């Protein structure tokens with residue numbers, strides 16, 4: 001076989017895996033063990049029936065053909081309307097372009113903003129695909145760590161210190177997976193100042209914007225940031241549509257033109273019936289409010305059930321569909337803790353350092369389980385803590 005390109009083989013090169021606990025749990029389930037999974041961010045219930053019905057109708061009506069590289073006109077209107085709400089600033093149809101999910105948006109954004117040999121700053125703890133997405137564009141990166149003491153928000157001076165002559169972009173995620181931090185206006189202004197001073201792109205992953213209890217601020221809305229910010233939005237988390245692969249980018253019209261060219265050579269546009277179902281789901285907000293209420297309620301249930309576990313602390317309770325739990329009073333070795341928890345209590349959680357070294361001594365709990373299971377999970381965790389010695 002001829003050698004594959006370095007571009008493709010580099011994508012996952014050097015990544016710490018971090019999924020060992022999860023993979024072990026999957027293996028245990030396969031061999032019949034009753035493992036409680038509080039690890040993955042995929043909803044435990046289906047897409048709202050209205051969205052499914054809209055897709056079925058679109059199929060019955062014969063909407064199975066090519067669409068357009070930017071997106072169908074009604075979908076663009078719906079995306080612009082929702083972006084206006086998400087970003088708290090006017091967004092027009094020439095400032096949006098469809099992508100096959102948030103990940104596709106991240107990939108396209110990185111391809112559009114950096115050249116091979118450029119350097120990118122990734123604020124960490126970070127979503128697992130970020131390093132590979134940077135490497136896929138032929139660039140290198142530096143992880144800038146956020147400390148739990150600062151609520152896992154980045155410090156301007158740390159970002160500034162990581163700048164190199166070839167730095168082209170900063171990649172941030174708010175509300176954040178895994179830490180649930182929702183960056184404050186001050187934090188975002190600090191990042192914006194660095195971008196402006198150094199003429200950098202800001203790639204802003206806002207796929208969890210609707211799960212912030214109204215606290216999300218988009219950096220694109222800050223003065224002078226409109227033209228240098230690329231926002232990634234997705235319907236995966238907000239509309240329970242992970243498997244539909246529907247998201248979009250918000251950027252200046254000139255950059256949207258570039259993304260249209262990207263779609264031309266990549267996906268040739270997203271699917272017709274999904275476009276139409278997504279339009280309906282966006283216009284009618286199918287599932288959105290219910291989802292926020294549900295995760296808020298689940299969060300409260302888990303927190304209450306953990307009462308008495310005084311050695312550990314839940315951080316950042318408002319963002320996304322996870323809890324980051326500080327276990328540093330118990331151990332810094334979150335991976336060993338998670339393995340032992342899995343063995344002893346058949347409870348699977350993610351070690352924090354799977355998402356970057358600054359989350360050592362933390363575990364991430366996913367709230368994608370019914371309340372009964374979350375209560376059970378909290379009880380297993382408490383029981384485990386009562387006897388654990390690292």
Ligand SMILES: Cc1ncc(COP(=O)(O)O)c(C=O)c1O
Nearest residue numbers: 101102103127177207234236247
């Ligand atoms: C922070 C973050 N960004 C992007 C994505 C990708 O989402 P999508 O399903 O829209 O590709 C995820 C998925 O978990 C995520 O957590």
